[in-house]
Amino acid sequence: MDSHRAAFVAEAEEGITDLNNALLALEADPEDAAAMDDVFRVAHTLKGNAAAMGYEDVSSFGHALEDLLDAVRQGEREVTPELMDLLFEGVDTVEAMVAEIADSGDVTTDPSDLERRLRAMEEDGIEGGASDESTAGDDETASDESGERGEGGEIEGGGADDGGAAGETARSVPDLPDAAADLDAPVVYAAVTIGETAMAGVDAALVLQALDGQFDGHVTDPAPDALEDGEYDEGFDAFVAAADPAVVAEGLGALTQVEAVETAVVGDGEADSDAAEATDNDATNPEGDVAEATDGDTVEADDTAEADGDTAEAGDAGSRSGSSSGSADRDEIKSIRVDVDQVDELYGLVEQLVTSRIKLRRELAESNVQSDALDELDKLASSLQDTAMDMRLIPFSQVSDSFPRLVRDISRDLDKQIAFEIEGDDVELDRTILTEMRDPLVHVLRNAVDHGIESPAEREAAGKDPTGRVRLRAERERDHVIIEVVDDGGGLDADQLREKAVDEGVKSREAVEAMSDDEAYDLVFHPGFSTAEEVTDVSGRGVGMDVVRTTARDLDGSVAVESDPGEGTTVRFRLPVTVAIVKVMFVDVGGTEYGIPIKSIAEVARANDVEEVHGDEIVRHEDDLYPVIRLSERLADSGAVAAGSGASGSTANAGEPVADATEPTADTTEPTADAGSASTDGGVDGDGMLVRIREETRQVALHCDAVLDQEEVVVKPLDGPLSGTPGLSGTAVLGDGDVVAVLDVVSL
Structure with missing residues (x-):
């Protein structure tokens, strides 16, 4: 394109x-x-x-x-x-x-x-x-016979002067450029003002296209190539062959890209009585000055460029030729349009830089070389990395702006009355995350309107306002964003969900009876499970909510459902702000190295205090009990050990275990080496290490054979047969070429 x-x-x-x-x-x-x-x-x-x-x-x-x-x-x-x-x-x-x-x-x-x-x-x-x-x-x-349309003040055939925006000007006409010497007389000079714009080159190109189509010949200053490159200061000069000043003003003033245009015949010294100017809308005329073009199309100046809210009036800028006194007061361009492919390419280069930096540091460490230059490179690479990641952040409104129309159409199809609200549309997320989350959010909103909100008659019978309320809310929480879809509908009945699960063969009677209400609500994420009584064009086929959860987990996030019968339902997503480059702690499990995201870790300690309660291993922290997950067993059950082994190979000599480490931080890179070798027999006799996960992420402690090191790595999502492997969120390529599996502590 x-x-x-x-x-x-x-x-x-x-x-x-x-x-x-x-x-x-x-x-x-x-x-x-x-x-x-x-x-x-x-x-x-x-x-x-x-x-x-x-x-x-x-x-x-x-x-x-x-x-x-x-x-x-x-x-x-x-x-x-x-x-x-x-x-x-x-x-x-x-x-x-x-x-x-x-x-x-x-x-x-x-x-x-x-x-x-x-x-x-x-x-x-x-x-x-x-x-x-x-x-x-x-x-x-x-139009009617009088040349006027209704009472709208839109006048036909009168030129730009009739629109109230014209008048005689004292515009100084510059000398005819050498390139314009061959233009047929009379030559009309046009001072074209584009104004402040994010697409200077595109806007100028569209004006040039209009000049080519409407007039026999023209010359511009600067030249067309420079204009299309955006190399002009909010406006440029045009010299048009064999034309009438009013026609030139009318033709160019009709373009939405043009903020103002003043014309005069070259050689007259100043604009004659036919000179015209088309200006942008101002605060005193919210409907805008309009003029009728020769073909009857209503012309209204666009307001896309207002640097300081003032319109450009005839003669207020002084002579256009040879004068730049006003340019210093003009606002600088604050933003540019960049193709997303270029941003992704930049980000890919930053990822390679991070990997190369890791490799260089490892090589220097093996040679016992200390380098201040490498420390400086670390700082520069980290700053570039942060900048590149920020460039990928876009506001939530990029997706949410289309949702009001969606809710409106669904509610009309279902004969429901819905008041839809959006909060936090300025919260920023990574472009990839926001793109992937659009369809899941559409599905959840459809469910809220279809399943959640009752009909007006049902709501009135329940003593509710006949108009249901659906709220979409985004909120930043440290390095995560919380997105909620909240409705005040009928809510979910946990007992009904349990019965439905048994009827559809999703769970056994014994399993559902042992479920808490929160666990019962999670049944909605089971493939094929639906609470709809009948299939509609909106929902009810039992597909979608399992995809919603899968998508959230693939993005290293989570989704949960809360409900209060009769009062409403909340679907809450917890998603990372950015993806790809994260700091991880490496652990040894049966001779294979794995990474655990540092952001998920609360504490690292020896496995000295593991207890057995009712056949289950736990560890106590303050007044809380943390179930112990032995990674060697869990990863073997899920098939992740085989995946990790094939990726990284043996790492038995990768480093010494860390002893008594607590609260790992971003600047901790060297492990403590006073604990001796770790046993891999999996007993409860104090062998190995425990990595306690933050309570808000998941209240568990992970048992491993040894804790090795910490590093910032580039995490790539799993593709192909490994995609969706429980317990794995992706892989990281280290500086020495090894590929290490990164664990997903939520789905382990």
């Missing part, structure tokens, strides 16, 4: 999300003038960008959407459920067209039938009530 098309698609996708949410706000409060202005502005920008890129099908269809929205804005049409459904269907059609542009660059969707229905709703107030001939959608039909 070329850069211009990619930029258009990215901006269009953002605009579609904004349009969905603006329409939801309008549907919730039809009297909200600000919501109406947002809807109209976003729709207009989408249409204008499509026209500038040459996607006429999208632009024409967007014009029909815009005209219907304008009828609503002028009070000619009421906001009804039928009208909103039609508008949402229109947005979905635009989204489909943009997806086709992203895939192939061409639009194959035929929106003519929906466009006819939009026109019928605009003109007659009913869907599909008019013939194709009477609702053709061209602008001559949309």
